[in-house]
Amino acid sequence: MNPTVDAKQLELFELFKPNSLKNARSPFTFADLFAGIGGFRIPLEELGGQCLGYSEIDKKAIQTYRKNFIKDDYSDEAYLGDITNLNKLPFDIDVLVGGVPCQPWSIAGKLQGLDDPRGQLWRDVFRVVKANRPKAFIFENVKGLTEPRNIESLKYIINNLTASGYVVKYEVLNSYDFGLPQDRDRLFLVGIRNDIEKSWGFTFPKPLVSEARPYGGYANEEDRQIKLYDVIPGIERSNFRKKKFPPSVLFDGKIPASRGRFQKIDELNDFFLFTDIRDGHTAIHSWDLIETTSREKLICQTIMKNRRKNIYGEKDGNPLEFKVLKTLVPELQPAELDRLVAKDILRTVGSKGYEFVNSKISSGINGISKIFLPHADAIATLTATGTRDFVATISIECQEPAAYKQTFIREIYHKQKFQPLTARDYAKLQGFPEWFKIYENENTAKHQLGNAVSIPVVYHLAKALLDIIL
Known part of the structure; x- marks a missing residue:
């Protein structure tokens, strides 16, 4: 045991x-x-x-x-x-x-x-x-x-x-x-x-x-619904009460329609999504994880906000040409994009323009798609093909939206306070008993x-x- x-x-x-x-x-x-x-x-x-x-x-x-x-x-x-x-x-x-x-x-x-x-x-x-x-x-x-x-x-x-x-x-x-x-x-x-x-x-x-x-x-309700820390060994238990926020604090004017069941509109998310093609209070971008200037962050944010617009192409996520980016970013120079290519944040797609290297949510960044906090209500669906989801070994009790992401990066990501799911974790998350012998x-x-x-x-x-x- x-x-x-x-x-x-x-x-x-x-x-x-x-x-x-x-x-x-x-x-x-x-x-x-x-x-x-x-x-x-x-x-x-x-x-x-x-x-x-x-x-x-x-x-x-x-x-x-x-x-x-x-x-x-x-x-x-x-x-x-x-x-x-x-x-x-x-x-x-x-x-x-x-x-x-x-x-x-x-x-x-x-x-x-x-x-x-x-x-x-x-x-x-x-x-x-x-x-x-x-x-x-x-x-x-x-x-x-x-x-x-x-x-x-x-x-x-x-x-x-x-x-x-x-x-x-x-x-x-x-x-x-x-x-x-x-x-x-x-x-x-x-x-x-x-x-x-x-x-x-x-x-x-x-x-x-x-x-x-x-x-x-x-x-009883006092003990709450089961949490990840009830199931997965080696992660911290925490019982702090989450702070409630008006939706206007967590979202910039409009609540995204894509939010799932476990993304409440009045609470900070219990997981962090590693992707360069989405934004939000728990979206971690490659330019958040390495040293980048405020100017480089502005360029990346601009590309992220415009890559899905129909005026730039029919697909859901289009490479953007330099002539387009120049109209979106004041005084943009080719050398600035070259530096982002050298940092493996952007890549060129033939003559079509620039896109993010990390352009698939399922692939994540550096092999990580999501990191769930120990007090999360639920992890994402387990699949036969496997996931790139991890579980943090400690909780962060930060309740300030502006500081939440940076606290996570500093205290959990950079200190590597997270672990992959094991096969035995899979068994527990599927409700298999302790006596069951896995492959x-x-x-x-x-x-x-x-x-x-x-x-x-x-x-x-x-x-x-x-x-x-x-």
């Missing part, structure tokens, strides 16, 4: 003991499709379910799955192989679950939808559901499947599952709402066989607020955990479903 993990953290995350079935219901059976490393299996077993078979083709994921769930080579649990070869299963089941590959609808993928071979796996799902007629199913996918560009694909999926004799409902659930400090939206499709008496009565679980909750958070290779383990479902979300969703079908 890691000595830096405190009693509260253990209370929140050491819940899936192999013999811990206090809330177990009448036994039910399930099959685990696209099983990955067992994100569905853990909460279903905690609720009293028995897995009769699993389907997965990734060899390394299968190794992790077997290490945790298949205790010996003589297990009578069926390995079902590739779903493309499945039809009628060799047993009857109550529930069918699976995280259908999400890349066809993910921004991180190529957005090919049902034209992607992985998107066509839904047709295999339809076949298996129709052939086996389980009482219910739960399938997980990315939120992108609900967006306008993919809505016809979602309708196609729902119509096919409905035609197989099911009442189908869907909803996007966020892991944060179920006790994890991770901002992770995922689509869950739930189907209940329409000959079951209460098939229309299913409702998705509501976000956990102040109730006693077994998979995260605290029992030996760190990068492979991160890939597997980033692909997994969040355990508490499935637990509460399945609990609501079992109320209907059992």
Whole structure:
């Protein structure tokens, strides 16, 4: 046991003991499709379910799955192989679950939808559901499947599952709402066989607020929602009360529409974004991190504010020619731009002009995209491809907007008071229990955990479903 993990953290995350079935219901059976490393299996077993078979083709994921769930080579649990070869299963089941590959609808993928071979796996799902007629199913996918560009694909999926004799409902659930400090939206499709008496009565679980909750958070508002420091070892706990500000103090006249759920309009952000193409009270630019003159900062700020204007080009972020920049920056000289090129802040793009070297938010600056403070409510979505997100090991209790960024750079960035997320951190942020054995290779383990479902979300969703079908 890691000595830096405190009693509260253990209370929140050491819940899936192999013999811990206090809330177990009448036994039910399930099959685990696209099983990955067992994100569905853990909460279903905690609720009293028995897995009769699993389907997965990734060899390394299968190794992790077997290490945790298949205790010996003589297990009578069926390995079902590739779903493309499945039809009628060799047993009857109550529930069918699976995280259908999400890349066809993910921004991180190529957005090919049902034209992607992985998107066509839904047709295999339809076949298996129709052939086996389980009482219910739960399938997980990315939120992108609900967006306008993919809505016809979602309708196609729902119509096919409905035609197989099911009442189908869907909803996007966020892991944060179920006790994890991770901002992770995922689509869950739930189907209940329409000959079951209460098939229309299913409702998705509501976000956990102040109730006693077994998979995260605290029992009362005084203790607040779970924070990063409750989960990640080695970072400072802090309990200071954040100051409130009128929005006009934090924003220059207009609140950006792109602000997310965890960027409050009356509080300082709990993370710092490393990018040269956005601005804000916690945007860190390359010219903030190295020695630059006020004149050089002015030039960079001018480029940043004008690079997306339509008058300079059709793309979202255009190289700006010298003749354009000369109209924007008084008495600009080519040598000034050359010095910024020498400092690796700007680069030339053929004859098109100048752009920032750090021009992608996902790439960040110096290998860092974001650094979250320990008291942050949630880290960004973990992904299979990995992130460039870090966690500061200390908090800064600075409550002055004008000094916030420089305090962070001085006390955290330059003193290197931050650390990368480990694979075990990934496991905790996904709600996996302490006993779960992750893959030996760190990068492979991160890939597997980033692909997994969040355990508490499935637990509460399945609990609501079992109320209907059992």
